[in-house]
Amino acid sequence: MGELVSADKEVLNIFDRGYVDYKKFDTYCNNGVRFVTRLRQSACMKVLEERAVASDANVGDATVLLGSDVSAYKMKNPLRLITCFDEKGEQVLICTNDFELSVEEIADIYRNRWQIEIFFKWIKQHLHVKHFYGTSRNAVYNQIYAALIAYCLVLLTRDELHYRGTLWELTKSIRMCWYENLIHFVKLLFRPPKQKSGGRQKSKAERLFKETQLQYESGECDHLDDLTYDPIA
Numbered sequence: 001m002g003e004l005v006s007a008d009k010e011v012l013n014i015f016d017r018g019y020v021d022y023k024k025f026d027t028y029c030n031n032g033v034r035f036v037t038r039l040r041q042s043a044c045m046k047v048l049e050e051r052a053v054a055s056d057a058n059v060g061d062a063t064v065l066l067g068s069d070v071s072a073y074k075m076k077n078p079l080r081l082i083t084c085f086d087e088k089g090e091q092v093l094i095c096t097n098d099f100e101l102s103v104e105e106i107a108d109i110y111r112n113r114w115q116i117e118i119f120f121k122w123i124k125q126h127l128h129v130k131h132f133y134g135t136s137r138n139a140v141y142n143q144i145y146a147a148l149i150a151y152c153l154v155l156l157t158r159d160e161l162h163y164r165g166t167l168w169e170l171t172k173s174i175r176m177c178w179y180e181n182l183i184h185f186v187k188l189l190f191r192p193p194k195q196k197s198g199g200r201q202k203s204k205a206e207r208l209f210k211e212t213q214l215q216y217e218s219g220e221c222d223h224l225d226d227l228t229y230d231p232i233a
Helices: 022-031 103-126 137-161 167-176 182-189 205-217
Strands: 012-015 034-039 045-050 060-066 079-085 091-096
Touching: 012 103, 022 034, 034 103, 079 103, 091 103, 103 137, 103 167, 137 167, 167 182
Parallel strands: 012 034
Antiparallel strands: 034 091, 045 060, 060 079, 079 091
């Protein structure tokens, strides 16, 4: 964690509640390190001041002091506590030592952090970063760099071709046409959808075999062990 946190005055460090450490928070405040993080609902705190928010805003803004006299550590520096709600309606507690940004900006900053989590999940599932082929520092870096390069190339391909489907559908099409020419790939990518009948269409064994083979070769075959999985659905 010490290697990741930046002391640059222009940087706002954002991290998850797994890294909550009141003593570290005091150190960050004393050293001018700006941060935003999430607190657990059970966090012990003393409210020093309720800060003004719009009357119709479904958020809260307060100045608090984390910890208590009976806890392991009580902070010396006050922090700002933002109370908001996620898309499921559950309360989220966000604390920061930045008292200049608006409540909405703080909430959006932490919410946008999830885009990084989604990105990590995507490359782990689809670009062979779930398991490492080598464990040396160089091997790990090379595999991650290769995945990042592949991800960027897929994004560039999507933008150049103005493709509107999902990134995963585009990635699958690229794999299926790896040894085909570009014209064949583009035709496959933009082929019109087949007309569907009123009933359930019969699956094509060859298509299912190719898709299953592709999943197996790419290491994405965990679902094949699930007896409830229906490849035709």
